[in-house]
Amino acid sequence: MLLEGKNLSFKYKNTDYLFENINISVESGEIVGLVAKSGYGKSTLSKILAGYETPTKGQVLLNGKKLPNKGYNPVQLIYQHPEKSINPRMKMRDVLLEAGPIDYDLIKAIGIEEDWLTRYPLELSGGELQRFSVARVLNEKTKFIIADEISTMLDVITQAQIWNVIIEFVNKRNIGLVAVTHNKHLAEKICNRIFYLEKENRG
Amino acid sequence: MSKLLEVIDMSISFKMYEKGFRQSYTQVINNLCIKVSRGEILAIVGSSGSGKSLLAHGILGLLPNNATMTGKILYEGKGLTEKRIEELRGKKIALVPQSVTYLDPLMRIAKQVRGNVKNEERIRKQKESFRRYDLCENSEKLFPYQLSGGMARRALICTAEQEDVDLIIADEPTPGLDIELAMKTLRYFRELADKGKGVLLITHDIDLALNVADNIAVFYAGTTVEITPVSDFLKGEEGLRHPYTKALFNAMPQNGFKAVKGYQPYYKDLPKGCLYSPRCTIAKEECSKSKIPMRQLRGGMVRCIYAT
Numbered sequence: 001m002l003l004e005g006k007n008l009s010f011k012y013k014n015t016d017y018l019f020e021n022i023n024i025s026v027e028s029g030e031i032v033g034l035v036a037k038s039g040y041g042k043s044t045l046s047k048i049l050a051g052y053e054t055p056t057k058g059q060v061l062l063n064g065k066k067l068p069n070k071g072y073n074p075v076q077l078i079y080q081h082p083e084k085s086i087n088p089r090m091k092m093r094d095v096l097l098e099a100g101p102i103d104y105d106l107i108k109a110i111g112i113e114e115d116w117l118t119r120y121p122l123e124l125s126g127g128e129l130q131r132f133s134v135a136r137v138l139n140e141k142t143k144f145i146i147a148d149e150i151s152t153m154l155d156v157i158t159q160a161q162i163w164n165v166i167i168e169f170v171n172k173r174n175i176g177l178v179a180v181t182h183n184k185h186l187a188e189k190i191c192n193r194i195f196y197l198e199k200e201n202r203g
Numbered sequence: 204m205s206k207l208l209e210v211i212d213m214s215i216s217f218k219m220y221e222k223g224f225r226q227s228y229t230q231v232i233n234n235l236c237i238k239v240s241r242g243e244i245l246a247i248v249g250s251s252g253s254g255k256s257l258l259a260h261g262i263l264g265l266l267p268n269n270a271t272m273t274g275k276i277l278y279e280g281k282g283l284t285e286k287r288i289e290e291l292r293g294k295k296i297a298l299v300p301q302s303v304t305y306l307d308p309l310m311r312i313a314k315q316v317r318g319n320v321k322n323e324e325r326i327r328k329q330k331e332s333f334r335r336y337d338l339c340e341n342s343e344k345l346f347p348y349q350l351s352g353g354m355a356r357r358a359l360i361c362t363a364e365q366e367d368v369d370l371i372i373a374d375e376p377t378p379g380l381d382i383e384l385a386m387k388t389l390r391y392f393r394e395l396a397d398k399g400k401g402v403l404l405i406t407h408d409i410d411l412a413l414n415v416a417d418n419i420a421v422f423y424a425g426t427t428v429e430i431t432p433v434s435d436f437l438k439g440e441e442g443l444r445h446p447y448t449k450a451l452f453n454a455m456p457q458n459g460f461k462a463v464k465g466y467q468p469y470y471k472d473l474p475k476g477c478l479y480s481p482r483c484t485i486a487k488e489e490c491s492k493s494k495i496p497m498r499q500l501r502g503g504m505v506r507c508i509y510a511t
Contacts, residue, residue: 012349015341037381038353039337080352080379083302111466126302127251149352152378155250155407160454160462182381185410185456 001028003049003075003144003176007058010044018044021058024195026144026176031167033187034180036197042180043080045197046148049178050077062143075144076137080152080180082129086121092132093117099136107135109165111158127154134162138169144176152182163190206280207370207401208262209238213274215254215261215425228271231470232257232425235274236497239370239401244392246404246412246433248451249422250467255405256301257425259372262403263298264288278370297363301374301405303355306347312358313343317365325365332361335391336384352379360388371395372403377411389415409455413437421448424467424478431503444505447479477507485509 004025011017018041026032036042047053049060051067060067067075079085086095096102096117104114110131121129130150137145147166151159167190170177181187187194215232232254239245247255260266262276264285276283278291288296307315317329333343336357347355356379363371371392377385385408392402393415406412412419413433421429428445435442436452443449450463465482474480476491483490489508497504500511 038357038379038384039351041351043351081303083304113466113469115469125252149379153251153375153407155248155253156409156451156454156456157462158251158466159407160456160460163460164462182379182385183408183410183456184382189456189460 001063001143001176002026003060003062005045005049005055005058005060008045008048008055008060009057010041010048010053011056017056019197022197024049024178026178028143028176029171029174030193031170031177031179031191033191033194034178034197035182035187035194040197042197043148046077046146046178046180049144050075050146052077072139072141074142075146076139076142077146078133078137078148078150080149082133083121083126085133086129088121090121091117092119092121092124095121095132096136099139100141103138106138106165106169107131110135110138111161127158130154131158131162134166138166140173142173142175144178145170146178146180148180149182151186159186205241207239207241207243207278208403209275209277210258210262211236211275211277213258213261213272213276215257215266215270215272217267218269218271229470230425230473232261233473234494235426237403237420237427237430239403241369241399241401242396243418244396244402244404244416246406246416246419247422248406248409248412248419249428250424251407252467253422254425255422256374259298259374259403259405262288262372263292263296265298294366295368296370296372297366297368299360299363299371299373299376303347303352303359303379306355306358308347311344311346312350312355315347316358316361328365329361332364336361336387353381353384356380357384357388364391368400370401370403372405374405375407376404377406377408385411386414409436409451421445421451423447424473425470426478426506427497427504428479428506429503430497430505435501435503444500444503444510445479445507446483446485446510450482479507 008022009017009020034042048055112131213235214230216228216230219227221227249255261272317325338357360376376388389411396402413436416433419431419436420427429448440449440452453459453461463482474491476493477495480486480490495506497506
């Protein structure tokens with residue numbers, strides 16, 4: 001499968017274009033790094049690719065077709081701030097159940113203890129929460145994952161742990177991954193190729 | 204160098220309700236000791252959820268009501284009482300909070316950064332720090348939700364620069380910033396330290412910490428397991444003392460990306476002896492018998508019997 005963004009441009013109301021004419025594509029089984037400076041629109045581009053934001057111009061195509069707007073989204077986004085992206089009123093078990101049945105082997109591999117499932121998001125640290133947001137996208141219906149700086153708030157051991165699980169899953173299920181990161185070493189380690197969002201792309 | 208901040212044997216526990224009205228105390232930080240001198244940047248690294256932010260909040264007196272703190276905190280040699288910290292907080296000791304949710308969602312960021320005062324000096328200072336961090340004039344009028352993650356982070360850093368502080372406690376100031384901006388922030392901290400201030404830099408980015416810090420304190424499950432000069436960290440595995448620090452080093456993407464098995468114990472069922480012993484490769488019977496004290500080793504400190 002192929003996920004591609006064609007001639008993507010985006011601007012917020014009353015501002016200049018954040019970026020213009022971006023062409024980016026990911027194939028199944030490929031890990032693409034997305035690197036850019038702070039404030040250049042990485043998170044916005046991530047949201048556009050996952051279909052959560054409509055580009056001002058251009059379109060996102062999955063195998064030549066538009067993303068479905070009903071049912072499970074095959075392009076899943078993992079947000080930068082887990083504390084903002086998880087419903088604070090839901091227990092962690094329900095958060096996971098939203099995405100489908102819980103795979104206990106998988107959550108163990110990510111480093112989630114079963115005991116955490118009965119807790120509320122406020123009772124977990126940022127790093128612990130981030131494992132849940134990773135766990136809920138690692139799902140058999142997921143075809144592409146957009147990971148928006150998911151490991152910056154984690155210690156290096158947890159980082160390695162989570163990335164190793166994601167990479168194993170991605171390879172096994174032939175999933176395409178876009179990894180937004182600032183960490184040069186990490187990008188070099190895990191990515192097949194790196195996409196730079198640079199000033200020339202801006203309006 | 205004179206000592207600026209000293210935390211001696213700090214423990215923090217939370218009162219929690221179990222079933223009904225039954226209460227229990229859970230200790231999240233145990234016997235923690237650190238010190239920051241004038242002119243020093245002490246970086247604190249360690250696993251997520253090891254109580255790094257709690258330490259910051261404990262020093263600043265920002266713990267929630269159900270928390271109890273024991274131990275001593277000395278600031279400039281004198282005890283830091285509740286009353287004293289209230290006077291110092293924001294004026295002499297500044298915090299760069301960890302999460303961008305600390306910004307008031309209903310206040311424009313420029314106003315938020317300089318505080319609710321109209322004063323030319325303050326405005327000038329705020330504009331100066333905005334310029335330093337590439338926040339353009341247009342962004343001054345924005346609300347936090349209109350900022351990107353990195354911009355919000357920079358606004359948070361700016362707030363700590365507004366007063367002439369002696370001690371900055373920066374709780375993960377760099378995630379979301381690109382290398383250039385992150386380095387700029389840290390270089391600014393270095394400048395402050397060189398002027399005789401103290402910086403407590405809590406971070407996950409060991410790479411960056413190695414660039415600017417003088418000493419590194421490694422946290423695990425609510426306590427310090429090692430305090431080491433940066434130079435030892437740069438030497439690699441042999442320079443380091445504690446097995447956990449070595450594991451951290453080996454997990455960095457450029458050094459193998461290897462994750463040790465297991466995870467940090469949950470604070471409700473901490474092992475009796477060494478907190479790291481269940482995951483440790485060199486652990487022996489003795490390790491799980493009793494608490495391990497910190498000891499001096501090769502110019503640093505370590506909480507391990509077998510470290511060499």
